[in-house]
Amino acid sequence: MPKDRVINSQSFQDGKIVLYQLENRPKQLWLCRLKVPSGTGYLYRGTGTSDFYEARKFADDLYDELRIKVKSGQSVTGQHFKKIYEEFKENYPREAASQKRATAVLEFIKCYAMPYFSKMKVTELTDPEIVKFFDWRRTNFKKKPPTSATIVSDQGRFKVFTDWCFKRGYITKQIQFTKPSVPDNRRPDFDAKDWAKLTRFLREWLKGAKGKSGDIHRERLMLTNYVLVLANTGIRVGEARNLKWSDIDTFVGEDEKENIILQVKGKTGIREVVSRTPDVKEYLQRIHELRTKEREGEKPPLNEPIFSHQDGTPVHSFKKGFNALIHEAGVEFDPHGQRRVIYSLRHTYATFRLQEGVNHYVLARNMGTSVKMLENFYGHTSNRAMASELTKTRSKERKKLPWE
Template sequence: MFGSCSDSNDGLNFGGLVAKGSADNAKSMVTASKTFREGAIYLYQRSDFKKPTWLCRIKIPNTKGYITRSTGTGDEHQAFKFADDLYNQQLVKSLTGETVVGKRIGPAIDAYVRRIEVDKERLSIRYKILLMNRIKPHWAKKLFEDLSPAMISKLVDKLIENARDGRLSPNTIKRIYSDLKHFLQWTIDEGYLDRMPRFPKTNGQAARRPHFDPRDWQRLTRHLREFIKVENKAVRRDRMMLRDYVLILANTGIRVGEARILKWRDIREVGGGPDTPPNIVLTVSGKTGKREVVAASSEIKTYLKRIHDLRIEELATDDIPHPKLDPESLVFCHKDGSEIGSFKKSFAALLKSANVERDTHGQVRTLYSLRHTYATFRLQNGVHQFTLAKNMGTSVAMLEQYYGHTSNIAAADELTKRIKKTVSGAKTSLSWLTD
């Protein structure tokens, strides 16, 4: 029923797979094989598969290279049907002038990254490059013709699995899809891919962002004083930088990526008078472009001054005991002035030391919790959502989506203003819940 067929177990090398009898590559030893269509279809099984599975290697007339696939079955009849169908599909492609041998995604990822990294100063490009680096281990050996909603879903599952707290918000997944579509559109333009595959829908409701409540924030800020008290000078230097980094981000709401490239030229004072301190304004460049960020408190000047004085001390020499900082230099930097890639590990160590690793909902806090804390505190202090969204470089819809509960807390007086008297026997707090 298969047409012309012959058994093959003669020790030949098929596309880098060593047949039975060779000791050069025992893990990929071929244990059984069949050939059809005068060798155009080659079925084989390998010893490194836990379950006996037929693989196929196809050679299309008048084309270069081979097409190799797993048939996904240990049944010889079903395996031949898979291989025969694949052969006929590729033969039609060959006769109509289409590319036959599938193109792997890995080389396209490398080419795409080389193309966009010339503009890597833009935060949006950095996000795309980071995503490509995370995707490559999962897709490098896969073929463009295999792209499907299921393949994209499996990719997202892997990214969620590798996430710090084992979850990705719907908004983050949407951003992944957006950046992935940008890559795939480029591959279409370059001829790697014929058409854009269908993307699966994002499910689930937006979860609250892990932030610091007032009690844990106070605990953290108090612990910062002890955290920097270490004998090792290098460690103390890094912790001092981390201390002011934490306080600045929590008072401005700027993104981690925006803080990473913040320079001294980007900071200035605005307004102020005889009885009022000036506002501190930061010009940041993020995924929504450039914007002016007004700090929540003038105390940020103290934090910036500490970093400034630290850098002056590090740059001072015998010849120049009081140097001036280059306005083009980075605010958050190593001793040699180079960019600090991430405070992720040191921040995690700080949270563990202060015993504030998780919020009241059990979610793991991260560096982005500083931005979420800023948003929460500003809303609780009655800042209008439109004004806050503009300052944070986000949308009112996003604030409502993730911080709607905070808006209700901020409006507590308004929501309860018709209550004229206290119900008899009611306590003034919820302490009875833990009595």
């Protein structure tokens, strides 16, 4: 019993349930002490009421609940969630696949799991309680309501913790996470109307920079051509960052049309990408002329990143400039209210190609993705029989590139 003097006490179930009140406690709330058969130790809880009959019902219900837990092999006197988290925080970074992953997992638990589970024991991490937790998570957020995709990511982060607890014996069974359904997999792209609006804006936006400082003109020229290249090739942001002048090639097909080929290195390995239009050559030529001018007439080396700073190092991110650009152009949001991002250029490429009748398999290979991904995320586009594939031509004569 606690050291405070007990002024009233009632016992039930042969002493396994004890209700008591303590001296000098406000409202004279009933407290309870429980001893579960086959369990170890005692469990103390506040009933939250000064009404004896309500307190008795609370104690009986809790006793039954704990008895079921013991019968199923769970400990009712396990360690508190907060204590186990501190142990996890100390050890997990050394076990994580990367520092980035460790940071994401620990940050999620700190921001959301700790406020919810801090007063619970780790043994109370049950499947039903996890469901309740993620119901709570949907209405508790720092900046904006989480999407279904965010909840799936959060579940993956929390599963790292629950699996860790299971392997160390803190919980007796692995937690099953039920992934939420994703009602709309549509990804924000540019429809034909907004794409035309953006390209018209880009022309005037770039012209308007000619009377400004060199830095402003350079930034606009680089970003303009970056946008046009990504939207006409579908390459990923990381692939564009690694793209070098030596990665560009051409071939002439049976239709006598010159095709621009980009050899990109990304998360799916190395692949050749056929650009949507030969105009990509012009977009790259603009950047090449800029770099030649910056190098006082000397062409940039073939191993230099195409999207580079004046010192030849790769531009790490165009995110800030892109966000300002689409805001100023009035195309920040798609018709469904989703905010567009740089990755929307890749989605735009995929959408236009499918609408133009390109075969899913051919397009998937060109984009370095799977047919299933195209069907999942671009199912809203028309899957018409294609009139001609991306190239479906044989190489004839290779034309020399301007920078060679």
